[in-house]
Amino acid sequence: MKLYTRTLSDLKEMLVEERVKLDDIYESISYRVKNVEPLVKAYVNQNEEIDLDELDEKDYEDTYLKGLPIAIKDNMSTENLKTTCSSKMLEDYVPPYNATVVNKIKEAGGIITGKTNMDEFAMGSSTENSAFNPTVNPWGKNRVPGGSSGGSAAAVAAGMAPVALGSDTGGSIRQPASFCGVVGLKPTYGAVSRYGLVAFASSLDQIGPLARNVDDIALMMNVIAGNDEKDSTCVDRTYPDFTEYLKNDVEGYKIGIPNQYFEMDIDDEVKESVMNAVKQLEKAGAKVEKVDVTGAEYALAAYYIIATAEASSNLARYDGVRYGLRAEDANNLNDMFTETRQQGFGEEVKRRIMLGTYVLSAGYYDDYYLKAQKVRTLIKNDFDELFEEYDLIVSPTTPTTAFEIGEKRDPLEMYAADIFTVPVNIAGIPAISVPCGFDNKGLPIGIQLMGPHFKEEKLIQAAYSLEKILDLDIDYPDLEMEV
Amino acid sequence: MDNKFETVIGLEVHVQLDTDSKIFCSCSTEFGKEPNTNTCPVCLGLPGTLPVLNKKAVDYLVMTGLALNCDIASYSKFDRKNYFYPDLPKAYQISQYDLPLAKDGYIEVETEEGTHKIGITRIHLEEDAGKLIHEGSIDKSSGSLVDYNRTGVPLAEIVSEPDIRTPAQAREYLNYLKKTLEYLGVSDCNMEEGSLRCDANISLRPRGQEQFGTKVELKNMNSFKAIEKALAYEQKRQRKLIDNTDEIIQETRTWDEDKNKTISMRGKEEANDYRYFPEPDLVPLEINENWAEEIRERLPEMPSVRKNRFIKEYEIPEYDADVLTDSRELADLFEECVTEYNDPKEVSNWIMGEFLRLVNEEKMEVGDTKITGQLLGKMLKMMDEDVISSKIAKTVFEEMFHTGKDPEKIVEEKGLKQISDEDKLETIVENIIEENPDAVEDIKNGKDKAIGYLVGQVMKETKGKANPQMVNQMFRDKISEL
Numbered sequence: 001m002k003l004y005t006r007t008l009s010d011l012k013e014m015l016v017e018e019r020v021k022l023d024d025i026y027e028s029i030s031y032r033v034k035n036v037e038p039l040v041k042a043y044v045n046q047n048e049e050i051d052l053d054e055l056d057e058k059d060y061e062d063t064y065l066k067g068l069p070i071a072i073k074d075n076m077s078t079e080n081l082k083t084t085c086s087s088k089m090l091e092d093y094v095p096p097y098n099a100t101v102v103n104k105i106k107e108a109g110g111i112i113t114g115k116t117n118m119d120e121f122a123m124g125s126s127t128e129n130s131a132f133n134p135t136v137n138p139w140g141k142n143r144v145p146g147g148s149s150g151g152s153a154a155a156v157a158a159g160m161a162p163v164a165l166g167s168d169t170g171g172s173i174r175q176p177a178s179f180c181g182v183v184g185l186k187p188t189y190g191a192v193s194r195y196g197l198v199a200f201a202s203s204l205d206q207i208g209p210l211a212r213n214v215d216d217i218a219l220m221m222n223v224i225a226g227n228d229e230k231d232s233t234c235v236d237r238t239y240p241d242f243t244e245y246l247k248n249d250v251e252g253y254k255i256g257i258p259n260q261y262f263e264m265d266i267d268d269e270v271k272e273s274v275m276n277a278v279k280q281l282e283k284a285g286a287k288v289e290k291v292d293v294t295g296a297e298y299a300l301a302a303y304y305i306i307a308t309a310e311a312s313s314n315l316a317r318y319d320g321v322r323y324g325l326r327a328e329d330a331n332n333l334n335d336m337f338t339e340t341r342q343q344g345f346g347e348e349v350k351r352r353i354m355l356g357t358y359v360l361s362a363g364y365y366d367d368y369y370l371k372a373q374k375v376r377t378l379i380k381n382d383f384d385e386l387f388e389e390y391d392l393i394v395s396p397t398t399p400t401t402a403f404e405i406g407e408k409r410d411p412l413e414m415y416a417a418d419i420f421t422v423p424v425n426i427a428g429i430p431a432i433s434v435p436c437g438f439d440n441k442g443l444p445i446g447i448q449l450m451g452p453h454f455k456e457e458k459l460i461q462a463a464y465s466l467e468k469i470l471d472l473d474i475d476y477p478d479l480e481m482e483v
Numbered sequence: 484m485d486n487k488f489e490t491v492i493g494l495e496v497h498v499q500l501d502t503d504s505k506i507f508c509s510c511s512t513e514f515g516k517e518p519n520t521n522t523c524p525v526c527l528g529l530p531g532t533l534p535v536l537n538k539k540a541v542d543y544l545v546m547t548g549l550a551l552n553c554d555i556a557s558y559s560k561f562d563r564k565n566y567f568y569p570d571l572p573k574a575y576q577i578s579q580y581d582l583p584l585a586k587d588g589y590i591e592v593e594t595e596e597g598t599h600k601i602g603i604t605r606i607h608l609e610e611d612a613g614k615l616i617h618e619g620s621i622d623k624s625s626g627s628l629v630d631y632n633r634t635g636v637p638l639a640e641i642v643s644e645p646d647i648r649t650p651a652q653a654r655e656y657l658n659y660l661k662k663t664l665e666y667l668g669v670s671d672c673n674m675e676e677g678s679l680r681c682d683a684n685i686s687l688r689p690r691g692q693e694q695f696g697t698k699v700e701l702k703n704m705n706s707f708k709a710i711e712k713a714l715a716y717e718q719k720r721q722r723k724l725i726d727n728t729d730e731i732i733q734e735t736r737t738w739d740e741d742k743n744k745t746i747s748m749r750g751k752e753e754a755n756d757y758r759y760f761p762e763p764d765l766v767p768l769e770i771n772e773n774w775a776e777e778i779r780e781r782l783p784e785m786p787s788v789r790k791n792r793f794i795k796e797y798e799i800p801e802y803d804a805d806v807l808t809d810s811r812e813l814a815d816l817f818e819e820c821v822t823e824y825n826d827p828k829e830v831s832n833w834i835m836g837e838f839l840r841l842v843n844e845e846k847m848e849v850g851d852t853k854i855t856g857q858l859l860g861k862m863l864k865m866m867d868e869d870v871i872s873s874k875i876a877k878t879v880f881e882e883m884f885h886t887g888k889d890p891e892k893i894v895e896e897k898g899l900k901q902i903s904d905e906d907k908l909e910t911i912v913e914n915i916i917e918e919n920p921d922a923v924e925d926i927k928n929g930k931d932k933a934i935g936y937l938v939g940q941v942m943k944e945t946k947g948k949a950n951p952q953m954v955n956q957m958f959r960d961k962i963s964e965l
């Protein structure tokens with residue numbers, strides 16, 4: 001029995017019914033990791049402290065997650081476990097505290113098995129910007145897994161972890177989920193605590209789960225959603241039991257298909273696959289209508305202004321004074337700052353810091369930052385209006401399937417991969433990416449379902465229905481052959 | 484006074500708000516702790532941490548705003564002020580840029596020329612930075628250490644309008660501010676411990692001209708006196724430059740206390756671009772009517788109001804009222820005592836006299852003494868009841884001041900009770916008469932003054948415990964019988 005192929009929900013059930021022992025699960029996953037990690041390189045660090053011999057099932061019997069393994073992106077603070085953000089700047093940084101989501105996982109009886117690779121400080125769409133090494137898409141060894149949560153998506157897709165947490169600032173959960181053939185949810189801004197998530201763009205960042213099916217997304221949302229007094233932007237409200245929405249029922253759902261999105265440059269196969277999925281939903285009783293959205297053409301520009309502005313400030317603290325890298329033999333204070341940042345940051349991070357510094361500078365603020373904020377309001381209002389009438393807005397998650405490693409050299413070309421995902425972050429709404437097919441190269445295609453603020457349960461129910469209707473029965477990429 | 488030129492001064496005051504914990508985390512704000520012990524991941528700005536606003540700091544700022552006649556913003560927000568410095572762990576300071584919590588206030592100070600109104604432009608809330616510590620002297624030191632204990636202590640930045648016209652007014656303004664903040668209990672305003680810091684802007688312009696002259700910023704003054712001195716120096720320096728038709732350079736100058744002069748810090752100041760933008764980690768601050776009203780109701784009586792009430796209600800001289808309301812604690816002590824002992828002038832005399840004498844002598848703060856109004860009232864009653872003499876009272880008072888003991892207990896323990904027993908005094912009085920025949924003779928010849936001398940001898944003999952009126956009478960009776 002290949003336990004590593006099972007979902008978190010399956011494993012949980014098997015443990016409850018005592019059909020399997022926790023040891024067996026860990027053994028199977030370790031075996032898988034040993035076999036495929038050298039090829040996929042999804043992890044930055046594995047948690048060496050888990051002592052499998054001492055893993056006592058009894059300790060976890062009454063917990064929600066039953067001692068099951070969870071991988072998390074390496075930008076979530078873990079006490080006594082390196083948190084590098086895949087940057088040289090934090091290569092040896094060991095935080096003295098846990099992120100709120102980490103504490104929640106631990107309290108729920110989950111075990112953090114490792115920290116996954118990412119684009120440096122979550123800046124990128126391919127995980128090629130990791131300062132350590134790129135991660136490989138399990139579905140094609142010359143393909144990127146997407147990013148920035150590429151390590152989390154690849155680990156889940158390759159069977160190295162049943163579920164993983166990622167973070168999504170402009171599509172960083174959904175795009176890699178789509179590229180790797182897994183499910184990825186970006187919750188509403190304020191649904192999951194950001195405390196301990198190393199900030200890229202504070203007003204856009206949100207933590208969310210990646211998994212091999214929607215059941216596991218619901219399960220993980222039950223663990224991580226909720227208010228946190230340590231995060232003022234977290235919203236104080238009660239959340240439903242998301243697993244109660246795992247129902248194959250889209251009867252009466254009103255779905256909007258944005259004209260402007262489908263007029264953009266999209267691969268034919270992607271368009272076809274997404275439209276097929278929409279048709280299936282319609283067949284199942286959903287009402288589908290074309291809708292107009294405003295501001296779509298400005299969304300990307302606004303996103304890159306707001307995100308880089310906040311990033312330029314958030315990343316200023318890496319100055320070599322207190323922790324992380326410090327440039328040796330600097331002559332004076334300013335040299336130390338400059339040299340440290342010169343050596344510690346990669347190209348893309350530097351590019352965004354410069355861009356962000358520029359747009360906030362005196363004389364440019366009004367033209368860039370302020371204007372971008374206006375676009376943001378426009379897009380947000382537009383979505384609010386749409387959701388008065390529609391339950392969901394649907395689009396492809398990305399315009400293409402996974403591209404080749406090293407293929408996109410021009411940053412702007414790379415940024416365009418986020419065209420369908422960034423409006424969601426700008427509006428702060430939740431969205432989920434679900435696999436909906438494969439292209440002729442055998443690469444997964446994802447469909448994005450967007451919903452109103454704090455209506456994750458709606459997304460979960462629709463995504464679950466779609467999963468059941470399409471019944472893709474995604475097998476595992478046959479990686480072991482290639483090792 | 485300069486008839487040709489008018490001095491224009493504006494002050495920027497930073498005051499540490501006396502909350503128990505820091506503005507964005509739960510670390511203690513206590514002063515003088517081991518370096519870097521009052522710190523946590525949040526105030527150290529570790530990756531991933533987020534600020535959570537301390538409501539108490541907001542309360543304190545609103546109190547300050549109300550006391551300084553400001554409008555309280557129903558909607559305000561925090562912004563990031565970005566700059567690199569080792570004492571600033573996030574490389575940005577969370578401050579307020581375009582929407583401060585309080586604005587458009589004023590205060591009135593009494594000057595020789597009468598009441599002068601000074602506008603308050605704005606008061607905003609922000610976090611303090613850490614402190615650099617150099618090993619040895621700054622130019623010879625090979626490195627610096629940073630203490631982050633102060634990082635995140637709440638600060639109120641109070642910016643005045645350029646309404647101050649003389650260095651003395653500047654000092655008056657600061658005194659008023661300090662007194663007000665102390666009354667509110669929102670800051671101890673201790674310049675030595677850095678809980679109050681002040682920068683000044685000063686420029687000169689021809690009288691009658693509306694446009695401001697070139698201003699100079701003054702920094703590094705460590706006392707109110709130093710601020711007054713630095714402003715006076717700068718006023719003179721700028722006037723001289725004008726007389727010599729030399730150019731006044733817009734610059735920052737630092738006050739050198741030893742040399743008693745201001746020194747240019749940098750030739751031409753580089754324009755700092757702080758790239759302010761709204762702090763995305765905090766939600767905007769909304770102060771509804773109820774909140775502000777609740778705070779307004781809790782505001783203590785302000786010094787000038789209290790002073791006028793003292794004059795009216797207790798019928799004490801203006802001078803007394805002024806001294807007594809100089810600090811909230813002193814005024815509280817006075818009122819507490821008056822409820823116990825209803826002779827306001829007598830109470831005032833004791834507080835202004837013995838009490839403040841001891842406070843000054845011992846270099847103590849009013850609040851650190853053990854005296855309470857109740858104790859003092861009880862002692863004054865004992866004087867009235869002839870239990871102790873006024874001379875003994877001073878001894879009792881000093882003991883109470885240090886120990887806070889009950890005056891009855893002190894009198895008992897030290898055997899200070901007044902001797903009013905005729906039998907006990909008779910022998911002493913007879914002995915003194917015998918020992919001082921000359922004085923007795925004088926009295927017989929009508930020189931009444933000599934009685935005082937005899938009474939003094941008895942007091943000496945009894946270590947002040949004899950009842951002087953009684954002794955006086957006994958002398959008169961005995962000598963007339965002779």
Ligand SMILES: [Zn+2]
Nearest residue numbers: 508510523526
């Ligand atoms: Zn702290």
